[in-house]
Amino acid sequence: MPAKWLKDAVFYEIYPQSFRDTNSDGIGDFNGIIEKLDYIKSLGCNALWLNPCFDSPFRDAGYDVRDYKKVAPRYGTNNDLYRLFGEAHKKGIRVILDLVPGHTSEEHPWFRRSQSAEQPNPYTNRYIWTEHWFAGCGDLPYIAGEAERSGTYIINFFKCQPALNYGFLKPREPWQLPMDHPDCIATREAMKDVMRFWLKHGCDGFRVDMAASLVKYDDERKSGTCAIWRNVRQMLDAEFPDAALVAEWSRPDLSLPAGFDMDFILNDPHTRYATLLRDYNEPVDNTYFRKDAPDRDITRFLDIYQGWYAATRGVGYISMPTCNHDTVRLRHRLDETEIKLAYAFLFTMPGVPFLYYGDEIGMRYLELPGKEGGYFRTGSRSPMQWDASKNLGFSNAEADALYLPVDSADDAPTVAAQQDDPASLLNTVRALLKLRHDNEDLQADAPYEPVCTEKGRPFVYRRGNLLLAVNPSGEKLFADVDMDLDHREALFTLGMADAAHGRLVMGPQSFAVLK
Numbered sequence: 048m049p050a051k052w053l054k055d056a057v058f059y060e061i062y063p064q065s066f067r068d069t070n071s072d073g074i075g076d077f078n079g080i081i082e083k084l085d086y087i088k089s090l091g092c093n094a095l096w097l098n099p100c101f102d103s104p105f106r107d108a109g110y111d112v113r114d115y116k117k118v119a120p121r122y123g124t125n126n127d128l129y130r131l132f133g134e135a136h137k138k139g140i141r142v143i144l145d146l147v148p149g150h151t152s153e154e155h156p157w158f159r160r161s162q163s164a165e166q167p168n169p170y171t172n173r174y175i176w177t178e179h180w181f182a183g184c185g186d187l188p189y190i191a192g193e194a195e196r197s198g199t200y201i202i203n204f205f206k207c208q209p210a211l212n213y214g215f216l217k218p219r220e221p222w223q224l225p226m227d228h229p230d231c232i233a234t235r236e237a238m239k240d241v242m243r244f245w246l247k248h249g250c251d252g253f254r255v256d257m258a259a260s261l262v263k264y265d266d267e268r269k270s271g272t273c274a275i276w277r278n279v280r281q282m283l284d285a286e287f288p289d290a291a292l293v294a295e296w297s298r299p300d301l302s303l304p305a306g307f308d309m310d311f312i313l314n315d316p317h318t319r320y321a322t323l324l325r326d327y328n329e330p331v332d333n334t335y336f337r338k339d340a341p342d343r344d345i346t347r348f349l350d351i352y353q354g355w356y357a358a359t360r361g362v363g364y365i366s367m368p369t370c371n372h373d374t375v376r377l378r379h380r381l382d383e384t385e386i387k388l389a390y391a392f393l394f395t396m397p398g399v400p401f402l403y404y405g406d407e408i409g410m411r412y413l414e415l416p417g418k419e420g421g422y423f424r425t426g427s428r429s430p431m432q433w434d435a436s437k438n439l440g441f442s443n444a445e446a447d448a449l450y451l452p453v454d455s456a457d458d459a460p461t462v463a464a465q466q467d468d469p470a471s472l473l474n475t476v477r478a479l480l481k482l483r484h485d486n487e488d489l490q491a492d493a494p495y496e497p498v499c500t501e502k503g504r505p506f507v508y509r510r511g512n513l514l515l516a517v518n519p520s521g522e523k524l525f526a527d528v529d530m531d532l533d534h535r536e537a538l539f540t541l542g543m544a545d546a547a548h549g550r551l552v553m554g555p556q557s558f559a560v561l562k
Contacts (some may be wrong), residue, residue, distance in 0.1 A: 048289045048365050052141060054491050057394075057480055057517055058401040059092035061370050063100050063122050064108075065430045066318060068442035074448040075430070077118075077127040081134050086462070090407055092482025094141040096254050096293075097256030098254045098372055101127065101147075104154050106207045107420035108372075108428075109145075110256060111152035115241040119297035125248075143291060144245055146253035147505065148238045149260040150203035150210050157237075158209055159359060162194040173237075175201040175212045175263065178222045182475055187218070187263065192294045198222075200343070203260055205420060211238075211329070213261040216271035224263060239282050242290075251440055252291030258307070259296045261449055269298075273305035280306025293366060293399075299355045303363030309399050311366050312352075314374055322347045324389055328368035336389040337555060338517045342519060349497060356397065356495065365489050367393050368401035376405070376427050379412035384556050387475050389520050391508075391558040395515055396477045397495045404430050406475045408460040418451060434463035475541075482539050482560065488513045489560075491526045499526040505553040516544065516560045518553035525552045535561040 067079025080095075087095065099109030100116040102285065109119065116240065120129050135142050151158055160170035176185055176198040184201055190209070191199040203210035209236050214226035223232050242253065262271030276292075283290050283306075292300040293309040297318050302310040312318040314325070321346075325334045333340045335348065355365060368389065370376050377386050386409060394400050414427045421428060430453045433440025439453045439461060446452065453459070465471035483489045488511025498514070499507035504526045505518040518524045523543075532546035538561065543554030546561055553559065 048361070049491075050289055051248055053308055053364060053399050055484060056141065056399050056491070057092050057096045058094045058096050058143075058366075058399065059087050059090065060098070060371055060403045061367065062094045062402055062404060065428055065477065066442075067431060067433075068444065072121075073442055073444035075260045075450070076121070077123040077131050081131050081256075081264075083544070084135055084138050085141060088138050088140060089477065089507050090402070091477055091484060091510075092140055092402060094143070094251075095135060095145050097145060099145045099147060102545045104152055106152070107421045108203050108418075109153075110147050111150075111205070111207050112147050113154045114156075116244050129248050132251075136249065141291075142249075143249040143252040143293070144250050144255060146238075146242065147256045148258045149282075150213065151210040153207050153209055159208075160199070162196055162480045164195040164323070166196055170226070172212055172224060173234055174221060177220075184381055193482055201263070210548075211261075213263075213275055214271070215263045216265045219264065223263070226274070235278065239279060242279070243286070244526075246287045246290055251289070252293070252308075252407055254293045254295065255307070256295055258294040258302060262541070269301055273301060276302070276305040276307065284527040299363065299365050300358045303359045304431065307363045311368060311371075311401075312355075313368070313371070317351065319348045319351050323392075324377055327373060328527050334380060336341060336385045336392075336524065338382075338385060338519065338521045340500075340519070344502050346502075347499060355496070364398040366401055368403060369393060369395060369406040370403040370427060371401070372428055373404070373424050374427060375411040375423075375444045376403075376410060378409045383409055383472055383521065387472060388517055388556060388558055390476060391479055391539075391541060392517050394476075394488050395510060395560065396434055397491060397493065397510070399491050402476070403427075405429075407473050408432065408465055409472045411454055411456070413452075413454060415451060425451065432461045433472075434458055435460050460495045476549065479540070486513065486538070487511070498528055502524075505551065505557075507551060512562070513538070514546075514551075514562075515559065516551055516553055517558045518542075519525045519556060521555045523552065523554055525550055527551075538562050 064075045068075050069078040100122050101112045102110050102114040102119050102167050103109045112123045118125050157170050157173045179332050180197045189199045189201050201210040214231035215223040245429040265271045291308045296302040296306040296310050297312050297315045299310040312320045333342045413429050415425045418425045429451045430441035463475035484513045493511045496509045503526050505516045507516040507526050540559045542557030544559035545552040
């Protein structure tokens, strides 16, 4: 069963280097997050996910960890992070960190020892090595010619990220260790030790990067990797039963039974999540929430989602983010009205929603050169836009010292500009999240059932005793529903909605929650 506090959780994802800079070095810091906790609470978010903040050479924006138990000095000190945990908890906000278990930086002390000429040593098999310097690793990506020891090593993502050794499900070569080898078990135990360290200092759990990547030559059901996560969950249940784990996996049918509380569904083709928010299929864009989508069809998403929902109900939660640090912001493809409707859907569906910093004001995706391994993703990592002051309130540093440039457009959205406008995107987000918190039938575990999924009709669905409908199109649409609508009241609407005599009429670009 997932942690109880997740039932009414709404997460706010923060890319720390881009949120708020308090020491004028051009990079966001922990004190900046502490400074903005009241703002985060005002949104209706009661949980934080911080992208990697551990010590790192930052060749992959912190996903190349050099020391799991030390924070990167650019953000502050360990004590600053402990204080963030404490201040957040005082305001009823949980905090999870980004855990990277599949690989480290090549500068991590474990790897320094593992690659050294002095063999064997306690870290000889902490990473995956072939037996000879000239031998490749079959179909696994590898690096040769950069180590003191005689061998090549497997990488997990970029060249700078050697893969930690959790073993092979079915070894094929002498250098491939089985999962039950003592050195592979030692890797697993070392990662559990990292988790204990942060949980004891006040962390509330972890978002797990590349959670499916641990065991090599795993089978289609990832049975080896799942076994490791079940072992980790046993430790958490015994020692930290309130800790939450969210998987970057996009296979909730695998990850949730393996011990995760939540799993993201992102833009992987098999999730079909992109068909809702940013459909890149050519030559026609049929993104569901686009007003002018020529072939709008909610079942392109539901055909996958419904099976996962049925398979995981009561086991864990499916999480749908507005965006994240690896995806293109919605403002790049959708206008403000389309975004409001998308958020209305995301924040009223089952599971635990995630709001990416700046999405609440419609920050743009910026065309920026790659930074710290970001490539195209860099455009979604620009500084938070607070007000019309210097650097849009992000930092007092000079512009050329900023981690990334701020949006230079005259109409760059800011919190201050939207604060007092009831119809702003910012206040629409606040209203939607308040609605969710005020109604148990909209929270993570409340029952869900699709009612109308036909093309050319609004999408209508139940959450507990509530009836919800969304019409993203530019035309008035109706749905005949087999229920009494005459005595239902509207709890929330965007646009026009009318319900009577079993017929639900939705105006162009509309959303409604009926009680």
